[in-house]
Amino acid sequence: MLLRFRNIRTRSMDLCAPLSAEDMMVQSMPDASPAKWHLAHTTWFFERFVLARDGGYRPAHPEWHYLFNSYYQSVGPMHARPQRGLLSRPGVEQIRSYRERVDDAVSEFLLRGVDEATLAVIELGLQHEQQHQELLLTDIKHAFGVNPLLPAYTTHAATHDASSAAPLEFIGGAEGIVAIGHAGDGFAFDNESPRHRVLLGPHALANRLVTNAEYAAFVHDGGYQEPALWLSDGWDTVRREQWERPLYWQPDLASEFTLSGVQPIDPHAPVSHVSYYEADAFARWAGARLPTEAEWESAAAALPAQGNLLDARQWHPRAATSGAGHLQMYGDVWEWTASPYVSYPGFRPLAGALGEYNGKFMCGQWVLRGGSCATPREHIRASYRNFFPPHARWQFMGIRLGQDR
Template identity: 75%
Template sequence: MPQLSPLAGDTLAQRYRRVRQQTVQLCAGLTAEDMMVQSMPDASPAKWHLAHTTWFFEQFVLARDPRYRPRNRAWNYLFNSYYQSVGPMHARPQRGLLSRPTLEEVLAYRRHVDQALDSMLARGDETASAAVIELGLQHEQQHQELLLTDIQHAFWNNPLLPAYLQAAALPAATTSAPLQYLPGAEGVVEIGHAGEGFAFDNETPRHRALLAPHALANRLVTNEEYAAFVHDGGYREPSLWLSDGWATVQNEGWQRPLYWRPDLASAFSLSGVQALDPNAPVCHLSYFEADAFARWAGARLPTEAEWEAAAAALPVQGNLLDGMPRPPQAAHGTGLLQMYGDAWEWTASPYVAYPGFRPLPGALGEYNGKFMCGQWVLRGGSCATPLGHVRASYRNFFPSQARWQFVGLRLAKDR
């Protein structure tokens, strides 16, 4: 089971309350109507995120306590996501049809479960469930990011283009560190969770990987650099694209990143339509777009082993979610920059099991392992990834066409 990684001085009870409160705080500016919208099958309503993360604790922690009484047993069907071994579930594309239970009932459900967890922790009964509680908190932090990306997509689909939050004051002008390629480690390296602190099962076991000589870009690709690709006809040149990528471009009519306006100078954001910062990282790209840009730039995407070998020696700090999100920021400084935060980074590595991988026992084994097909690994976290949630060995994953997340790219080259 996963190990614990509370912040210094935190008890598990304190960490539980803080993470749970943060989810509700992210919804403070949303109306009940906002929180019911589902703009596409891959997204979920904010109300469903609030309920599902609560169901997780009820199902995998409180259900073991004979003293616990569920709020409503019928909700097991509504708020189960994909745990087939737990029972049947409401169809994912139809979550936006769930006008009942109401938002008030869902918030009362959260309070009901939180009170039961608080009582368990106060009694000192958490020892047997501590690892599952921590897994539940990490799971909730994942949903905090999804809540933000899903509401951005929902607001983008509204002709009024409403803002989730007020735009932060930006400096008069920004600059970005010049693009450089820095030599990466080569030879045999070890990647994967080293055994200290929390990790999901898909980060294990730690194992050896062989790296050929290569170099990594010192920072993420910027809006200005990606705009040059668009102006150069990148979306009209089939030779730059994987076959499925070119078919997607044609079928979906892609001409620029998701949320960019036709003027290529502004984009829809959590703060509504804003001018694009040319030196900030480009984001909301699919794997297909990242791969095509890398080919156009005479480079490639890094492998996840190359990325992790470089990131492992760096502190986990950057533009991560701490309160309310800030948009991706321009890179400043020397050395490898933006390895954590700002935008997730597509890698050239398919999401498959590490050698010797074993999923968690029971229903929790469905958390990661069964998705190891047809997806690509992302690394590093984004401006919507909660602070303290990401680490060098963290493996996020999405299918090739996904582009509503805060995802950009870092270039790599062979040496």
């Protein structure tokens, strides 16, 4: 556990290495957070929920608890989320020192020996940190993407596959009663439980993700001008926000902003940074639908959690050019499902303040599955339930089609 703790904490700092102190303070929209806030908040989590169990630990900056609490109302008030980018103090170096102090304290705590309950909270903290590693990348991408200079986070440009995407096929899924949810082995968040049975009707899922070329056909066909394709709230959003294309596509529809700066769009790579509204409208235009999360998990459960994930250091979706069966189930882009984010039958949140982690957000959000090119490999699994409101699109979000049979 100690080595894993150190490795995960170090990776967060490594992801910030290309950033200046000015970069790390930027908050480009209320849903995003400055990089330095991510570093401080994940440290606060260990201080508040792990080191608070160590009777000998005393916080060096107790007033920072207000600054770096996110949404844990039961442990005290917090700074307003949309105003995190106004916090010029403490500075980046102070936050680095804060991380080092807390890391040393947690390491010493582990070396002295901790009980199983404390180990479980540390594991939750590490999983929480891995979530914020993905957010570090997507939030800085958004910050750089609204900068007129369109600066690059990295000089490493994602490579394009020369060959075409694998032909689109629909593969029939399991029918009847199937079990979904966490099976009980290894870590899982509380919202992945309990494992339960669902009834699946005749259906099929696409063998791969929707590509940029396929989505471009939707754009060129006037998909953003046809209200009959859109949910009512989606159409209102399209008109209000004047959406005409996926986030980060440039007006020429031939290039897009990436973490490597503006690059030519790979027509065979998965379309990314589309909202639930856009995914649903595209599926309707294509004569298909989005999969339910139960259909998705039933198809993914037997597959290894491997793919174009954060560890591959591409940080951009890549084409699926060959292979049998379901491709790209893990990595590349989070896949919107047709399922609202609600509790499973018999769901019980964690006890105490940590019960605020997932359950209280089960309203007005939609489930995504499979991870993205910014998700750490060891963080993803078949039962993992991500969730966002239907208008969100700054994450690596894409589309897999489904259909009834």
